[in-house]
Amino acid sequence: MKLASLKSGRDGRLIVVSDDLSSYLEVDDIIPTLQMALENWENVEPKLRDRYASLCSDPKATAKKFDATLCAAPLPRAYHWVDGSVYLNHMKLVRQSRGAKMPDSFLEEPLVYQGGSDILIGAREPILADDESWGIDLEAEIAVITDDVPAGTSANEAPQHIKLVLIANDISLRNLIPGELSKGFGFYQSKPPTSFSPVAVTPDALGDAWDGTKLHGAVNVSINGQKLGNPDAGTDMYFDFAQLIEHVTKTRPLGSGTIIGSGTISNEDRSRGSCCLAEVRTIETIETGSPKTPYMSFGDKVAIDMFDAFGNSIFGKIEQVVQRR
């Protein structure tokens, strides 16, 4: 089943979207928002699946044309957005670029930070910044959305709590990071609102691409139409989403609608490119002594997309233009 939220109020208006993202059906009579659906998932999911089945069996008769530009983020605001950094290749390279050392525990437990969740932006909304000198960068990631997860959930128990999978662009202001991290309390100003793919997908609808704890497949990232990378999200993911859930529930429960991110996808195989400019710049520095590729400028356009075996977009494309606020 595929779900999206049309722009409407603070929480959007939930719809079910056809597998090929061509059409949608309203579900207002079942539940108005995705947040409410997640809070009542056991009860609501079968009804949403019935609606989805009727959409799939007869996409043209009753459905409306799906238009990703009318979508907010699947959760336009959330109570919890926690983002990991579980692709060690990315961790290694980006730390090298800012002269930071790898945490001693990087092989034993996932690294996470708590992100801003009160304002999450749609896949086609602009990336707003006051100043290009902030070092505006993208980060293509996989994310999952959970129901209520008790404190102390083990990695074995975790997969059942993953209700939806989607793509995130965890926008980062690179030049604000060193000053902020040197203070010791983590990111805040350096992480403006994150954007998400128009569509969130239930794990079963991902077929073999979802193995219960990881999503497999190439994540295609470009800037201004130029390919930046197409690494496989299932390759070199050192900690999976089940291990992330175990980590983030060690001392607290998660409320329904928690979004958990993987951190920037990165493969050891350099021919697969990168999912953020910081990594590109680090590789340039390693290879040539200095970074050549600038961070993003006003007017630049980022695109992030994943395709199924038939070449259809799975989650819909994230496509954002950087704009002066």
Add this chain to the structure above:
Amino acid sequence: MKLASLKSGRDGRLIVVSDDLSSYLEVDDIIPTLQMALENWENVEPKLRDRYASLCSDPKATAKKFDATLCAAPLPRAYHWVDGSVYLNHMKLVRQSRGAKMPDSFLEEPLVYQGGSDILIGAREPILADDESWGIDLEAEIAVITDDVPAGTSANEAPQHIKLVLIANDISLRNLIPGELSKGFGFYQSKPPTSFSPVAVTPDALGDAWDGTKLHGAVNVSINGQKLGNPDAGTDMYFDFAQLIEHVTKTRPLGSGTIIGSGTISNEDRSRGSCCLAEVRTIETIETGSPKTPYMSFGDKVAIDMFDAFGNSIFGKIEQVVQRR
């Protein structure tokens, strides 16, 4: 005006509470939850004030007896909880205790971290932990709740966005902090759910104690009935709430219902004691070479309270017992 949320569902049930916290009136006919009230503040506030006025003028005729044990946190979950550390005396002492250095920028801009907001706990709910060896500590703080605040809000424009003031107990797991902060991404496991005073108060109802950007008055903290401290919240607050708002909106807007904390209150005058055990232990280490006071044990009871000129509790007492989960 004083507001509280009775325990009910995920978001509580908003009520108006009398100035002396003796009685309350329901407001379901106006708005069901505090989150919704904040989203529609301009429209809803006058109606809530009318209800509050009728409660104050005739507290016994129609009102019900207020009981803080029936209260959730004023916002039982929020989309944004950002906590500062703006009492430099505390920053200095606690860093000394964990062998960390003061950030270079500590006098130029506030230090903040993004806390978990999906589950916030009521003033009389237990502090749950699996293990005493985590180093369970309290942190008595002042917090404010805002409406929608645009990105780039200046300290001058900020005070108008402060709709409510309350007290927080930002529970910290001290022995998890060094490992977590050494990874560079800030707190996560070391900050389990925060608790809040039963009652949140509009700035005007605080009289002279609220100067537009700071709350003045002694915050009384005890453990098992033994006084830990009574520092003045308005003394030695190096950055005020307006400056905090300017800082946290530099690169992103705040959604309605954002809670901003001051960090542990701390006065330079040591006769005023401390608002957390980490500070007590640091002072012991400075004075005697080693910490004497342990962190909290299962069964310990924390109390935090502030009183008006008549000796009435302003926000209601936070009173929590540490329990094994």
